[in-house]
Amino acid sequence: xxxxxxxxxxxxxxIVTVLFLVANMTACGNGTRWIFSLNGEKLYHTQVDAFGFxxxxxxxxxxxxxxxxxxxxxxxYAQHYKKELEDSILSSVLLQQKANDAGxxxxxxxxxxxxxxxxxxxxxxxxERLQDKKVEQNDIQKVYETIRMGELYVxxxxxxxxxxxxxxxxxxxxxxxxxxxxxxxxxxxxxxxLSDADGNAKQMSxxxxxxxxxxxxxxxxxxxxxxxxxxxxxxxxxxVTAAKKHLKYADLNTQYQKALDDLNExxxxxxxxxTYGYYVVQLLDKDAVEYEEQVTGYExxxxxxxxxxxxxxxxxxxxxxxxKNYRNDKRWEMIAITDxxx
Numbered sequence: 001x002x003x004x005x006x007x008x009x010x011x012x013x014x015i016v017t018v019l020f021l022v023a024n025m026t027a028c029g030n031g032t033r034w035i036f037s038l039n040g041e042k043l044y045h046t047q048v049d050a051f052g053f054x055x056x057x058x059x060x061x062x063x064x065x066x067x068x069x070x071x072x073x074x075x076x077y078a079q080h081y082k083k084e085l086e087d088s089i090l091s092s093v094l095l096q097q098k099a100n101d102a103g104x105x106x107x108x109x110x111x112x113x114x115x116x117x118x119x120x121x122x123x124x125x126x127x128e129r130l131q132d133k134k135v136e137q138n139d140i141q142k143v144y145e146t147i148r149m150g151e152l153y154v155x156x157x158x159x160x161x162x163x164x165x166x167x168x169x170x171x172x173x174x175x176x177x178x179x180x181x182x183x184x185x186x187x188x189x190x191x192x193x194l195s196d197a198d199g200n201a202k203q204m205s206x207x208x209x210x211x212x213x214x215x216x217x218x219x220x221x222x223x224x225x226x227x228x229x230x231x232x233x234x235x236x237x238x239x240v241t242a243a244k245k246h247l248k249y250a251d252l253n254t255q256y257q258k259a260l261d262d263l264n265e266x267x268x269x270x271x272x273x274x275t276y277g278y279y280v281v282q283l284l285d286k287d288a289v290e291y292e293e294q295v296t297g298y299e300x301x302x303x304x305x306x307x308x309x310x311x312x313x314x315x316x317x318x319x320x321x322x323x324k325n326y327r328n329d330k331r332w333e334m335i336a337i338t339d340x341x342x
Contacts, residue, residue, distance in 0.1 A: 034331075035327065035332055035335070036093070036328075047139065054147075055088050061341055063341040067338055092146050094315040095154065095308075119137065122137045154311060174246050175247055175283065177260070178281065178284060179243060179245050180216075180279065183240075212277060217271055255274055
């Protein structure tokens with residue numbers, strides 16, 4: 001009787017053990033194993049995989065056979081991209097947390113934009129490829145939303161600095177000119193200004209300067225008589241430099257600004273002396289808005305990137321640098337950038 005009871009107990013115990021092991025293995029599957037723990041938030045395997053696909057897609061990384069080649073500092077391309085992926089994950093999540101703290105939310109249009117990006121990625125990889133990693137379109141969309149939230153937070157921090165100042169409108173204005181320079185300083189074969197022992201620009205002789213001035217005056221007369229400025233400039237060969245330029249008004253010296261102020265568009269200035277010699281300019285566009293917008297866009301982008309780096313560096317110091325357990329190294333070692341390449 002006791003033996004029979006003990007035998008049944010052992011069989012039941014074995015079944016329970018098997019069920020426990022199965023349940024435990026399921027719970028520890030790819031989707032539920034955390035890899036990063038950032039400021040109290042855990043990122044699991046599926047989330048990291050979703051970031052991996054987004055990173056590879058957005059950076060156009062393809063499996064072109066160079067992954068095992070050396071990139072720099074002894075790292076292969078695969079190792080380099082994996083480090084970049086980690087930085088992308090950490091910075092995006094930490095910035096999203098700051099955005100949440102600041103009460104920032106995505107608009108309906110921004111969510112639609114993230115959804116469209118996710119759909120594009122799924123179309124590029126195919127659902128089966130993503131499902132091999134237990135990644136769904138919704139996981140991809142959440143990554144894009146995380147990234148966008150971080151961008152909005154950086155924008156919110158820098159937007160006060162970007163408030164336009166009406167009084168500085170003239171200083172930020174760009175002009176487009178056709179500039180002809182009759183140089184009175186000496187240049188090397190590469191077009192660089194030669195300097196003397198004191199670091200000052202080497203000057204031509206007095207007679208050479210007079211010749212350049214006379215040439216400049218002659219050119220103005222040619223244009224007055226109906227010759228096009230570029231044709232008139234070309235007649236002086238190596239004695240002049242001539243080019244179309246976009247110039248920031250505030251960066252020009254007083255003589256240059258005064259010459260431009262006296263011109264209407266397409267008019268040609270009289271001869272004036274500047275830093276490198278005698279100038280004749282044709283004003284092509286008094287307010288080069290399109291070029292100004294390009295420059296402003298580049299400047300804003302650079303400022304945003306600098307601000308983002310500064311913020312992320314601070315967040316790293318706060319939540320990564322002092323926390324040696326932010327990453328599960330064994331599970332991170334299982335991540336391979338090649339798993340996410342098309």
